[in-house]
Amino acid sequence: MKAQIITDYAKPSELKLDWDLPAFDPKSDQVMVRLKSASMNRGDYTMRSGAAKSFISMQFPCILGKEGSGVVERVGEKVNSIQVGDEVVGVFGDLIKTGAYAEFAVFKEKEVVLKPKSLDFDHASIIPGIxxxxxxxxxxxxxxxxxxxxxxxxxxxxxxxxxxxxxxxxxxxxxxxxxxxxxxxxxxxxxxxxxxxxxxxxxxxxxxxxxxxxxxxxxxxxxxxxxxxxxxxxxxxxxxxxxxxxxxxxxxxxxxxxxxxxxxxxxxxxxxxxxxxxxxxxxxxxxxxxxxxxxxxxxxxxxxxxxxxxxxxxxxxxxxxxxxxxxxxxxxxxxFSTSPDNPRIMKFLASEQFSPIFEKIPITSFSLEDYQKADDLMASQRTVGKIVINM
Structure with a gap:
């Protein structure tokens, strides 16, 4: 699969796009999602730069990205609430777990919710973070x-x-x-x-x-x-x-x-x-x-x-x-502190009642190949709305 990776704490110029990574197989309580969009967050910049490395240790090579939206490709045998073909929004609940800047990502069942039908994938991908x-x-x-x-x-x-x-x-x-x-x-x-x-x-x-x-x-x-x-x-x-x-x-x-x-x-x-x-x-x-x-x-x-x-x-x-x-x-x-895999609050935000709110948030999108440009814009702190990576 195609993915944006880092092999060490990196400057933007050292980011690497890998075209031939193996996709991860889902475990019994996990789902594999073919991602359409992934939302960028300030935490990506913090982790990539090594600003928090004294307290949060990363394992390399690493695929960054905490949240995204896409279509379920495979499900584990113990998964009951999600089916193959469902359009979903997912977020990694573990503090140091990442992997959304890729064609495929594997989430725990409790880390995904059904995508609101009225939202496109770009706007759906920003639901968990903000x-x-x-x-x-x-x-x-x-x-x-x-x-x-x-x-x-x-x-x-x-x-x-x-x-x-x-x-x-x-x-x-x-x-x-x-x-x-x-x-x-x-x-x-x-x-x-x-x-x-x-x-x-x-x-x-x-x-x-x-x-x-x-x-x-x-x-x-x-x-x-x-x-x-x-x-x-x-x-x-x-x-x-x-x-x-x-x-x-x-x-x-x-x-x-x-x-x-x-x-x-x-x-x-x-x-x-x-x-x-x-x-x-x-x-x-x-x-x-x-x-x-x-x-x-x-x-x-x-x-x-x-x-x-x-x-x-x-x-x-x-x-x-x-x-x-x-x-x-x-x-x-x-x-501020949160447990981002809180299923009840995630379901609350992903309900159709909130779609009109998320639709009003401006999106600046980049392809995965142009991730470095997105990272530069994030670092500038001059973005209006959200930055999204399209797969």
């Missing part, structure tokens, strides 16, 4: 968690979503999405405005560059946009606001939108800046007991994780968690 990420981020919030659990249970039983609440029943929910034009950021805005809005009066402020502001408003449905390049966030996500030259993100939120409390910050960039800015410039609790939740997609600090950098990162996270427990004046601090 879908699971945003659902897990939202589950950090005490108001949102029971809603997601209830609706996931209904979908698993073959039921429709709970009917939309009457306006008088909806609590107000203000969310700030950092990095709103990224794939995860797009999903965050769309999930809030198309799903959470069924049960809350959601107001979403998107943070992105000016060139993506019209897209965030008109395509994603954001209620307002903050151009981070005109704030102190332009100096980098691992810096701190100094106040000497520009207003910060949350100072701008107060000035332009008259908002001094938000229920949730969905930080799809990471770093030190946004949590520090939130803590310094907004009130993080209300008289009726509401608290701000800050959920970050990536840990602060440098991309490379080593025995010298990790202790400082862990201390920063624990310190902020302790401060939020000790005083209501500090926002709750969460660092």
């Amino acid at each position: 879908g699971m990420t945003i659902v897990e981020m939202c589950r950090s919030h005490d108001w949102i968690l029971p809603i997601i659990e209830r609706e996931a249970d209904r979908v698993s039983l073959g039921q429709e979503l709970t009917p939309e609440y009457e306006e008088s029943e909806k609590k107000s929910l203000t969310i700030v999405v950092i990095g709103a034009s990224s794939g995860t950021g797009c999903m965050a805005v769309l999930f809030a405005k198309n799903f959470l809005s069924r049960y809350f009066n959601t107001k979403v402020i998107a943070v992105c560059s000016e060139r993506n502001s019209t897209f965030a408003r008109e395509q994603l449905g954001a209620d307002g946009v903050i151009d981070y390049t005109k704030t102190s966030a332009a100096f980098g996500n691992n810096t701190f606001h100094s106040g000497d030259e520009k207003l910060s993100i949350f100072q701008t939120l107060k000035k332009d939108f008259k908002i001094d409390f938000v229920d949730m910050v969905m930080d799809c960039v990471g770093g030190y800046y946004y949590y520090d800015d939130l803590t310094r410039h907004l009130k993080c609790c209300t008289d009726d007991g509401r608290r701000t939740y800050h959920v970050a997609i990536a840990p602060p600090g440098p991309l490379e994780l080593s025995y010298s950098t990790v202790p400082a990162i862990v201390w920063y996270i624990l310190k902020n968690k302790f401060k939020s427990w000790w005083s209501a004046q500090n926002p709750y601090y969460f660092f």
Whole structure:
């Protein structure tokens, strides 16, 4: 089979396309999928570059890629829910397991769900990564968690979503999405405005560059946009606001939108800046007991994780968690984590009710032969939406 492989921690120029690899045979509880599309994620870049090699050891040669969509070619004798010919979406649940940048991939039965009929393979391939990420981020919030659990249970039983609440029943929910034009950021805005809005009066402020502001408003449905390049966030996500030259993100939120409390910050960039800015410039609790939740997609600090950098990162996270427990004046601090093979949540996201959300996320596609170009674009961090590899 054809596959994109690396034989060691590699620079982009050292990536190799192998045209003659043997396909893997499925075990009794596995399915073999002829992949049509595979979604790229920031974790691919981290693993390929060796930034996490001190803690996550890879075996070479290695086929990268965590998730994809395609058609089932073979099934193991103990597989009951999937049949040959089914169109499916799959994601490797093991932290270091990869293999989606290839013509064929073998998944455990619990790692695949039926592809929504209304979605093409490109958009279906992005469901596990950004879908699971945003659902897990939202589950950090005490108001949102029971809603997601209830609706996931209904979908698993073959039921429709709970009917939309009457306006008088909806609590107000203000969310700030950092990095709103990224794939995860797009999903965050769309999930809030198309799903959470069924049960809350959601107001979403998107943070992105000016060139993506019209897209965030008109395509994603954001209620307002903050151009981070005109704030102190332009100096980098691992810096701190100094106040000497520009207003910060949350100072701008107060000035332009008259908002001094938000229920949730969905930080799809990471770093030190946004949590520090939130803590310094907004009130993080209300008289009726509401608290701000800050959920970050990536840990602060440098991309490379080593025995010298990790202790400082862990201390920063624990310190902020302790401060939020000790005083209501500090926002709750969460660092995103997930179990991507959660079958119930995967089935929830792959239901037809969410297809209109995933359809709105822009896709930039590359052939497997042009993987290096896709990797370069991922490294630039200037992508709007998601990057997908076509087989």
